[in-house]
Amino acid sequence: MRRTWVFLVPLFLSFLLTGCPFESKTPIGDPLVGSLDSRLLGLWSWTDSTRGSVAQFKVFRFNSSEYYVETLEEGKEVGRSRMYIVTVGGQQFLSINEIRDDDAPNSFLFARYSVSEAGVLSIRFVGENTILKSLASNRQALIDFLATHLDGIVLDDPDGPFLMYRSEPDGMPRTGETKHDR
Numbered sequence: 001m002r003r004t005w006v007f008l009v010p011l012f013l014s015f016l017l018t019g020c021p022f023e024s025k026t027p028i029g030d031p032l033v034g035s036l037d038s039r040l041l042g043l044w045s046w047t048d049s050t051r052g053s054v055a056q057f058k059v060f061r062f063n064s065s066e067y068y069v070e071t072l073e074e075g076k077e078v079g080r081s082r083m084y085i086v087t088v089g090g091q092q093f094l095s096i097n098e099i100r101d102d103d104a105p106n107s108f109l110f111a112r113y114s115v116s117e118a119g120v121l122s123i124r125f126v127g128e129n130t131i132l133k134s135l136a137s138n139r140q141a142l143i144d145f146l147a148t149h150l151d152g153i154v155l156d157d158p159d160g161p162f163l164m165y166r167s168e169p170d171g172m173p174r175t176g177e178t179k180h181d182r
Contacts, residue, residue: 021125021157024108026139027095028146029086031065037085037092039115040067044164057164059083069096086110089147094123110146112155121164127157 044057055073062068062082071079080099085092096109110126126146135142149155 020128020159021109021111022128022131023136024110024142025105025137026142027086027097027108028088028093028110028139028143029095031084033064035065035085036061036067037115040113040121043167044121045167046162046164056167088143089150091150093126093146119166121166122161123164124153124155124161125157125159126155129158130155 040059041061042059044059046055046057047053048055053074055071058070058072060068060070065084067083069079069081069083071081073079081096082099083094083096086095087093091112094111094113096111097106112124112126114122116122130149131142131145135145146155
């Protein structure tokens with residue numbers, strides 16, 4: 001029994017000291033035609049400095065309002081998501097919806113993003129510790145909450161921001177390019 005506590009106490013403390021993205025049962029908006037930001041297209045890499053592992057994010061244009069995203073991490077299955085941009089209170093959020101093989105209900109993650117002039121993508125997930133769980137199923141109340149807390153870092157997950165760097169192997173579209181442009 002003592003061995004179990006030696007393992008569980010540090011694990012529990014690590015969850016308390018770090019955050020997780022807020023997960024909602026409802027989106028904060030719908031995909032809008034023409035809302036794509038071509039700067040997001042391509043292959044992005046992020047290095048986890050604590051584990052030294054590298055994750056890659058392949059962002060493809062799915063249609064005129066949505067992206068298809070694949071997440072590649074060593075030792076894990078490929079993650080697949082649909083993603084689109086929603087504007088709340090003048091700020092752009094990524095609405096991220098995992099594509100699942102099972103019948104689990106949809107869930108959405110939200111993140112603010114920016115792309116620097118140097119081409120660095122910064123992703124700041126909305127953190128679960130800043131939003132009441134009851135807002136996860138009340139679309140308008142969630143939108144109102146986000147709109148009133150846009151200033152500063154109140155909404156941000158404490159583990160972020162995640163800084164991603166562009167890396168474009170052969171076959172991946174360059175910034176703003178689609179397969180029809182090649």
